[in-house]
Amino acid sequence: MTSIEIAFVIAFSLCFGSFANVCIYRLPVDKSMFTPSECMHCNKPIPFYLNIPLFGFFILRGKSACCQKSLSLQYPIVEALAGVGALYLGLIYGVNIESVLLFFFYLSLVIIFFTDLNEYIIPNIITYSLSIAGLLISYFSYSVFNLSLLESLLGGIISGGVLWLTSKIFILIRKKEGMGMGDVKMISMIGFWMGLENTFLVLIASSLLGSIVGIGLILMKKMERSQYIPFGTFLSIGAVLVWLIKIYYLPSIFVL
Numbered sequence: 001m002t003s004i005e006i007a008f009v010i011a012f013s014l015c016f017g018s019f020a021n022v023c024i025y026r027l028p029v030d031k032s033m034f035t036p037s038e039c040m041h042c043n044k045p046i047p048f049y050l051n052i053p054l055f056g057f058f059i060l061r062g063k064s065a066c067c068q069k070s071l072s073l074q075y076p077i078v079e080a081l082a083g084v085g086a087l088y089l090g091l092i093y094g095v096n097i098e099s100v101l102l103f104f105f106y107l108s109l110v111i112i113f114f115t116d117l118n119e120y121i122i123p124n125i126i127t128y129s130l131s132i133a134g135l136l137i138s139y140f141s142y143s144v145f146n147l148s149l150l151e152s153l154l155g156g157i158i159s160g161g162v163l164w165l166t167s168k169i170f171i172l173i174r175k176k177e178g179m180g181m182g183d184v185k186m187i188s189m190i191g192f193w194m195g196l197e198n199t200f201l202v203l204i205a206s207s208l209l210g211s212i213v214g215i216g217l218i219l220m221k222k223m224e225r226s227q228y229i230p231f232g233t234f235l236s237i238g239a240v241l242v243w244l245i246k247i248y249y250l251p252s253i254f255v256l
């Protein structure tokens with residue numbers, strides 16, 4: 001990447017990282033996305049010069065300017081994740097429309113990681129719009145996973161269908177809900193973007209990871225056995241992991 005491209009990627013991704021923070025805090029509580037930013041403690045509006053992504057947090061040393069209460073570390077973490085992800089995509093695929101589109105898929109995974117972790121919510125507006133986007137991208141051949149429209153369709157429908165069926169069987173046997181519809185919609189979304197084979201790997205990776213972390217937390221008495229595991233959080237990690245592993249270790253084995 002040239003230095004101009006790097007500057008563009010950083011500015012672009014930090015702005016959208018900041019937008020991702022707005023999504024994470026407002027989508028689960030149905031708050032308008034388009035009202036100005038306000039302090040999370042005293043609801044005073046935040047002036048634009050303190051609202052600069054990443055830097056604002058450090059200028060303020062992690063405390064709000066209005067009431068001096070500490071700001072959540074989640075803000076700079078989300079912005080940094082957006083920045084690092086975008087730079088990485090730029091390095092791997094170059095600065096082009098494919099990587100910009102993939103960046104929005106990645107950012108949605110980051111958003112769901114936090115909304116599911118904090119509130120057990122996977123916003124429909126994210127899964128629905130990204131599912132449609134995944135299909136369109138395959139149709140117009142902008143998919144870095146090289147999916148045709150049919151592969152994208154099958155990926156979303158079959159993986160979502162299998163998970164939906166599993167959740168219904170679970171309810172029949174255990175008489176309680178094991179998996180929410182949000183998880184089903186999310187796995188479909190991943191299927192539309194990454195195809196059936198990748199999504200199958202994502203499912204295995206996230207279930208393993210979720211079980212290990214869940215069992216670990218129960219053993220450490222940090223979690224009750226009856227507590228839900230935010231599966232969407234692990235699906236997000238799984239999707240990024242599978243994508244990374246395939247880039248480096250499995251270039252040809254799993255090509256659909």
Ligand SMILES: [Zn+2]
Pocket residue numbers: 039040041042043044064065066067068
């Ligand atoms: Zn305040």
